[in-house]
Amino acid sequence: MKRTTEPEAAAARLWQEHLAARFPAALRGAELAGTDMVLLDADIAGCVSVWLNTGGALDTKRLETLSDRIxxxxxxxxxxxxxxGLRYYQRLHQLAQCVSAVNPEPTK
Structure with a gap:
């Protein structure tokens, strides 16, 4: 049985919090520093979802996406x-960093 690391446990907790949170209404359709805020959320959520569904692995493309989005x-x-909005995106940032730290090497 695989033992869960602290970053993995933190990522799982943050993911559950993220799923329960409402997207900040004021940021729908917003762009900050040239970044579409909805797409930023969706890209990171997609990477995290894949990471969770593959047992903690990401391919090169998703690792690059995650790094860019961080x-x-x-x-x-x-x-x-x-x-x-700040809390929402701070949690997303922590989540992305946890997943990135746990999966430094890409899968093929």
């Missing part, structure tokens, strides 16, 4: 002023 989050987080 960089985008680094740019947009300082621009978020509404507390709900």
């Amino acid at each position: 960089k985008d989050l680094d740019q947009v987080l300082p621009l978020l002023t509404e507390p709900g």
